[in-house]
Amino acid sequence: MRRLVVLLGSLCLLLVGLTACGGEDDDSAERAGEATVSGEFGTEPKVKTEGELARPKVETEVVTEGDGEALAMGDGLFANLFVHNAYDGETALSTWETGNREFLELSTESLPGLSKALVGKKVGSRIVLEATARDIFGDYGQPDLFISPDDPLVLVADVTSRVLKEIPSTPGDAKAGTPKIVAKNDLPSALDFTGLPAKGPAKAKLVTLTEGDGPALTKNSTLVMRYLGQVWGGKKPFDENFTGELKPAPISTYVSGFSKLLPGVKVGSRVMLILPPGQGYGSKGNKDAGIKGTDTIVFVVDVLGADEPASAKEAQGDKK
Known part of the structure; x- marks a missing residue:
């Protein structure tokens, strides 16, 4: 099963009555064919089409309405996605098969039609879109899924969670034995080690600065996070994304101290990780980042969101 590259109900069979929600009028284009979608929120849908599917505009329908927060342009979210290509009748993508939900950032630039269709919809909703790939994904379609721009698609999105935009916390006085967070434009920009020992602690340590309730x-x-990393006693960060892009990744892909200390931390928290070499970059360090094998490193981490791999039962679309 090919996986979407982005940056990318009812138990009975439903005839999805859709309403136009985007695109420009085209008097020369005609609506043709019908699509049926069956299945409940959280389970893999089944999609069938009758006749040659043609949609002059993006058409959308909320099949199941959730009771969570409404989505806005610029939001990040996790969703289960199912993409049926009506051109060849194939399933182009099913996160129920991959076992990993997709992280999306609603944007008129990268996912124009999909983003506009999801704005205003609530977390916990199942939304069905019918349109050409161009109208959903943009001018190039989704070549990684072998979807051409003019291919007619039926896309089902189950929105499972919304990611926080920021942690409502302002940098303040440091806790005992930890560096102070230096702020620029109300965002962490560096760490100040004034008054602290020249050598960092020998044991890994997690300090909770703000505790979330997620x-x-x-x-x-x-993990979806904002972070800043700096060598203990250093003058500037070796890496940060408070001013950059969100790039979700499994905790296990980061330095080992993340896997050791972050489990149990709640979404919405700001924490500080103090990591000796054994929990950081090891005896070899990281030459490109200016980190020696003897360096202790410190991270400030804002936990904005998280997602768990689907269970085998969920991945297969089974119902309890």
Whole structure:
């Protein structure tokens, strides 16, 4: 099963009555064919089409309405996605098969039609879109899924969670034995080690600066975070994304101190990780980042969101 590259109900059979929600009028284009979608929120849908599917505009329908927060342009979210290509009748993508939900950032630039269709919809909703790939994904379609721009698609999105935009916390006085966070434009920009020992602690340590009230991370979590990393005693960060892009990744893909200390931390938290070499970059360090094998490193991490791998039962679309 090919996986979407992005940056990318009812138990009975439903005839999806859709309403136009985007695109420009085209008097020369005609609506043709019908699509049926069956299945409940959280289970893999079944899609059938009758006749040659043609949609002059993006058409959307909320099949199941959730009771979570409404989505806005610029939001990040996790969703299960199912993409049926009506041109060849194939399933181009099913996150129920891959076992990993997709992280999407609603944007008129990268996912124009999909983003506009999801704005205003609530977390916990199942939304069905019918349109050409061009109208959903943009001018190039989705070549990684072998979807051409003019291919007619039926896309089902189950929105499972919304990612926080920021942690409502302002940098303040440091806790005992930890560096102070230096702020620029109300965002962490560096760490100040004034008054601290020249050598960092010998043991890994997690300090909670702000405690969230969201789900707790596990060792299997895919993490969405803002972070800043700096060598103990250093003058500037070796890496940060408070001014950059969100790039979700499994906790296990980061330095080992993340896997050791972050499980149990709740979404919405700001924490500081103090990591000696054994929990950081090891005896070899990281030459490109200016980190020696003897360096202790410190991270400030804002936990904005997380997602867990689907269980085998969920991945297969089974119902309890």
